Amino acid sequence: MFPIHRPRRLRTNEVIRRMVRETSLSPDDFIYPLFVTFGKGVRKEVSAMPGCFQESADEAVRNAKEAHSLGIPSVLLFGIPEQKDERGTAAYDEGGVVQNAVKAIKDAIPDLYVITDVCMCEYTSHGHCGIIEAGDVANDATLELLAREALSHAKAGADMVAPSDMMDGRVEAIRLALDDEGFPNVPIMSYAAKYASAFYGPFREAAESTPQFGDRSSYQMDSANRREALKEVALDVEEGADIVMVKPALSYLDIISDVRENFDVPVAAYNVSGEYSLVKAAARLGWIDEERMMMEVLTSIKRAGADLILTYFAKDAAKVLNR
Ligand code: PBG
Numbered sequence: 001m002f003p004i005h006r007p008r009r010l011r012t013n014e015v016i017r018r019m020v021r022e023t024s025l026s027p028d029d030f031i032y033p034l035f036v037t038f039g040k041g042v043r044k045e046v047s048a049m050p051g052c053f054q055e056s057a058d059e060a061v062r063n064a065k066e067a068h069s070l071g072i073p074s075v076l077l078f079g080i081p082e083q084k085d086e087r088g089t090a091a092y093d094e095g096g097v098v099q100n101a102v103k104a105i106k107d108a109i110p111d112l113y114v115i116t117d118v119c120m121c122e123y124t125s126h127g128h129c130g131i132i133e134a135g136d137v138a139n140d141a142t143l144e145l146l147a148r149e150a151l152s153h154a155k156a157g158a159d160m161v162a163p164s165d166m167m168d169g170r171v172e173a174i175r176l177a178l179d180d181e182g183f184p185n186v187p188i189m190s191y192a193a194k195y196a197s198a199f200y201g202p203f204r205e206a207a208e209s210t211p212q213f214g215d216r217s218s219y220q221m222d223s224a225n226r227r228e229a230l231k232e233v234a235l236d237v238e239e240g241a242d243i244v245m246v247k248p249a250l251s252y253l254d255i256i257s258d259v260r261e262n263f264d265v266p267v268a269a270y271n272v273s274g275e276y277s278l279v280k281a282a283a284r285l286g287w288i289d290e291e292r293m294m295m296e297v298l299t300s301i302k303r304a305g306a307d308l309i310l311t312y313f314a315k316d317a318a319k320v321l322n323r
Pocket of ligand 1: 129216271
């Protein structure tokens, strides 16, 4: 009781604050997403995501090298193919954009850990995360395509695959396909609790993956649900997920915390495009201090329980941490 207890004693100067700080960030925590496309010498900035680009494989290699030199251990690849069709065939094409970029990056920087996003939405003409039957995304028919896509990424040399589609049973389908074809050591990071979110808006411009009809509410989670996230995570762990992800991060810190408390697998959180754009936009308007807000956002995600943070801020934050 006051005046015996004065919590301010441990806040008197930066040295003691550093000594009692409970959460610290490191570049090791970050996974840096890249948007890879076809062609050569392509580097097109995403308008709602300043500092993020659609890049051809050669440019992605340059970007990945920079991330690696800043101490970031890993990149996550999204693909923007030349052609899209109903069944997203470009997703599992051995000469596809992601498959080529994986090879180029692993050749140039063998010890950079390359993770690939496994989903159909960037490759289907309708923009949904699976194939369409009777006006809805067909769960079971999509599983085989996701497994083929994951396998083609592993064959190209991906270190890990990350399914983001939210079909039921996809972790098991991918695990079995990888094991059958000689990739038992390629881990799966599942987007286990992925919510239908307005925070993905800018990403859909970046990945050109906006659904052409309807929305993703029949497969991604309802943002009002908390207990359901534990069920989704439990199923993915049972099916063989090595790392589970919560997405988005910032409006879902309670979910990150719940998952951390209830499971012993590593937890990743995706600081998504809208969370990035909000900070960038307010900074451009001169309304906030971008660097402080970025570090506070990332620290809060780690404090909530995330071991790994997927973030477009990875390079900017690593520069701050390396100072
Ligand atoms: C694909 C996918 C999305 C994101 C990652 N993978 C978009 C979506 O589900 O519509 C969002 C990433 C971001 O907003 O940064 N399924």
